[in-house]
Amino acid sequence: MDIVKDLSTSKGAIRCIDMHTTGEPTRIVLNGYPALSGTLLEQRAEAKRSHDHIRRKLLLEPRGHNDMYGAILRPDTELTTCGEAHMGVLFMTNDGYSTMCGHATIALGRFLLDTHDKTVFPKRDEVHFDAKTRAASLGLHCPCGLVEVTVPTNEDGTRSDPSRPVSHISVPSFTTGLDVGVELSQDLRWPELGERQSVTADFSYGGAFYCFISAKEIGFPRGLKGKVDIAAMNTATRLLKAAVNSNPKLRYLFSHPDHDDLGFLYSIIVVDKEAGEPIAQSTQAETDLCFFSDQQIDRSPTGSGVAARVALSHAKGSPSATQRATYHSLVSNSLGGRGGFIGSLHDEQGQTKDDFPIVRVLVEGYASYTGTSSFVVEESDALGDDEFLFDKL
Structure with a gap:
């Protein structure tokens, strides 16, 4: 038997398709993941509890790397069952399972429109196609809630059009703290601070x-x-995150009003409002550097971070909060703007108990295919299921 066919059909093989969004990878699991049951958040808990070795196998070395990212398709959730969503998804990081991912949503939008394999996407024929706009709309059930995705298509809606951006409307987004002082104990300070013992941040x-x-x-x-x-900023953001997490007085900044499972500080984003040029008829631009999960660095401008950023601008009463804005990562900024995300206010949903506006945000970006793969672990593999990250050995 041919070795390629042998590996792809071997027992325990996990078939994936790889994509990237502004250089940030999304490894989409198509087949080979065990069955999960319950609500999507219950499936997320089961994945963490019983199948985390698969996350490690797909994302860590020798099959992945420290900054690999993954998505597990979940066709059966409470929202797909009732008809509100076409597909569910769990997101995987180098350290666990995130609750939302904008760059992966952009990639998944293209993939779900392009695939016609009903074993992968049972509700493919239910996706609505608008011939006038040449765009398809689908509901993606993420752990944080329902995300509405719009994918530009060819004339008959059978394939995505990669020359136009995929967009999605965020879950309700809101600010939790403005100009918050974060005290830094001696062991949580970094050299660039000088003599300062605190910093000011927004949440x-x-x-x-x-x-x-x-x-x-x-x-x-x-x-x-x-x-x-990057190394110095990695140290600074790691210590800042530790300072926030270790201070019980700051716990309110990342407490979700509806689900305890969503209540954790996911990321520190370093912002430079003076870097980057506007693109795609936007009026302003900034560049961000996102450290998320276990100090994983986002190559993309971070889609859920853009939603949070627009919510923050709206809370600050910025005159430009209702205008289209460009959000760059270091990658898109270095490429003359190619790959930048566009964020804009979609609608208002009310106010939080602290009187911050609750908004939904439209995020636009591009994703591309990079390849397909089947991952296996041979019985003779000296590492077996013991995946690793080299810098943490």
């Missing part, structure tokens, strides 16, 4: 909880322009 939710802080505030006066000292 907001866009499907996951984010802490936003300017590069200058954490001791990097050049911001995110030119060559960025």
Whole structure:
């Protein structure tokens, strides 16, 4: 038997398709993942409890790397059953399971429109196609809730049109804290702070909880322009995240009003409002550097971070909060703007108990295919199921 066919059909093989959004990978699991039951959040808990070795197998070395990202398709959830969603998904990081992911949603939008394999996407024929706009609409059930995705298509709606951006409307997003002082104990300070013992940051939710802080505030006066000292910023954001998480007085900043499973600080995003150029008829731009999960670095501008960022601008009463804005990562900024996300206010949903506006945000971006694969573990493999990250050995 041919070795390629042998590996792809071997017992325990997990078949995936790989995509990227502004360089940020999404490894989409198509076949080979065990059955999960219950609500999507219950499925997420079961994946963490009983099948985490599969996440490690797909994302960590030797089949992945520290910054690999993954998505597990879940066709049977409470929202797909009642007809509100076409597909459910669980998101995987280097350290666990996130509650929302904008870059992966953009990739999944294209893939779900392009596939006609009913064993992978049973509700494919239920996706609505608008011949006038040449776009298809589908509901994606993410752990944080229902996300409405619009995918541009060819003339008959059978394939996506990669020349136009995929967009999605976020779950209700809101600010939780403005200009919050974060005290830093001696063991949680970094060299660039000098003599300072605290920093000031903003906190907001866009499907996951984010802490936003300017590069200058954490001791990097050049911001995110030119060559960025990633190692130093990694240290600073890691210590800042630890300081927030260790302070019980700050717990309210990442407490979700509806689900305890959503209540954790996912990321520190370093912001530079003076870096980056506007694209796609937007009026303003900024560049962000996102450290999420276990200090994983997002190559994309971070879609759920854009939702949280627009909610934050609206809470601050920025005159430009209702306008289209460009959000760059270091990658898109270095490529002359290619791959930047566009964020804009979609609608208002009310106010939080702290009188911050609750909004939904339209996020636009591009994703591309990079390949397909079947992952296996041979019986003779000296590592077996013991995956690793080299810098953490």
